[in-house]
Amino acid sequence: MKKIIFVLGLGLFSGLAMAQNSAVDEVMMKQVQKDKEKSDSDIKDEKSAAKAATWMDRAKTYQDIALQYSSLDSSAVIEAYDAYKKVIELDVNKKGAPGRLSKEATDILAGTEGNLYNAFVKQGAEHYQGQNMVKALELFQRAQEINKKDTLATLYGGIAAQQADKKDIAIDEFNKYMANGGKDPSVYYGLAQLYRADNQFDKAIATLEKGLEQSPDNKDLKSEIVNIHLASGNEDMAIKQLQELTAKDPSNVTNLVNLGILYDNINIKRAGQIRELQEKIGATGGQADKMAKQLADEKDKLNIYEGEIKRITGLLKKQPKSADLKRQLDEVTASRDEAKTNVAKYEADVKAMAEKANSPDKAAAEKELADLQAKYTATKKDILDSYQKALAAEPENYDALFNLGVIYFNEAVENKREIDNMDMQEYQKSGKVVEGKVCGLFKKAKPYFEKAVKAKPDMEEASSTLETLNNVLAQFEGKKVECIAAQ
Known part of the structure; x- marks a missing residue:
């Protein structure tokens, strides 16, 4: 769930609550209290309760309470709504045609007259602030019955449903918001998150794209499209999107780092495939x-x-x-x-x-291996390029520093396997050279980890890796290995 939606909702609700506080007048409130008590008494009287006018007075009294004096009844708007319905039921002539009061009540319930819609929204907001999300949702949904083209109550309804863990209802409310012309990008983002949580990636992407139609330059929506492509396993599309984003905004460090990570993930998979093919055709170390x-x-x-x-x-x-x-x-x-x-x-x-x-x-496997190795080399250049561009824009970016260190560290480990697999004769022939290259790669990784630790001293992964690296380099020094500088 996107937290920005909740913050937005609370801000708007606070405005509604302030309207009530500034409008309260003690004298008028006492009069409304008396009107409420009279209405409660009138509907208990058989003769009075049979009159449409009694119910119309009750409807307007309770609507006034909902709009200005909620402390008298936090659900007054529902009483008002029911009273308007009663007016329509009672105010008919002998032929069954609606009377004047019935027509007025009908117009109010249809939202063409009066403030019943605002009363529902206001009391819904008050229940939201009181953390009664279920009641808030009910009132926001009732508001939508009065104004079916509304975006305010659908927005609030979606937020309340999210908070109440009613995901299906939240999705429905946010879709209504969008269908009614709502443009807030945080709603599109939040709805996409709900779809993503259910692995409905196509719907999530479609929602974000609709959001971009309303807000073409919104970076959060664009970035989330990339994230969802990643979550769905569509790395190629994610890379394409990020390439477009970095081309438009080459100083966006987050996009550059994410692009580097994407390339990195692809090469990690390729490294595994290369190893499997080498074993298949017997190409590893004779x-x-x-x-x-x-x-x-x-x-x-x-x-x-x-x-x-x-x-x-x-x-x-x-x-x-x-x-x-x-x-x-x-x-x-x-x-x-x-x-x-x-x-x-x-x-x-x-x-x-x-x-x-x-x-x-074997020939096919060797060709596949050569192709994979070529792709690996090309992608490695893309990885390094992305991280270096990120560091050019932000020299202390932890992710770029740490990930660059990991690249050289892992490459050193991979080369060390070659030494471990050597017999004594092979080691005497070429082991020292390979050891020098391994040492050189470890040395190349070291400054990146040192800078990463300096950028974020509390990050355990960088500090522990640097400690391991220093121990390894000390062993090479103890063996008097001459390190060969890595390119």
């Missing part, structure tokens, strides 16, 4: 060679164990009662069996990898 080496090593172990079993068995023939030789044989036999299991597993892995390498889908 997996096929590693598997073949593991198989060869395990076969060597198996041969050693087989030879050792043969040797110990020979000794046991000479010393059949030796407990130590029996123990050794049991241990070596267990190791031999484990090696057999590993050989079978690695043979299956090597075979599966070979099948993947010779798969007719």
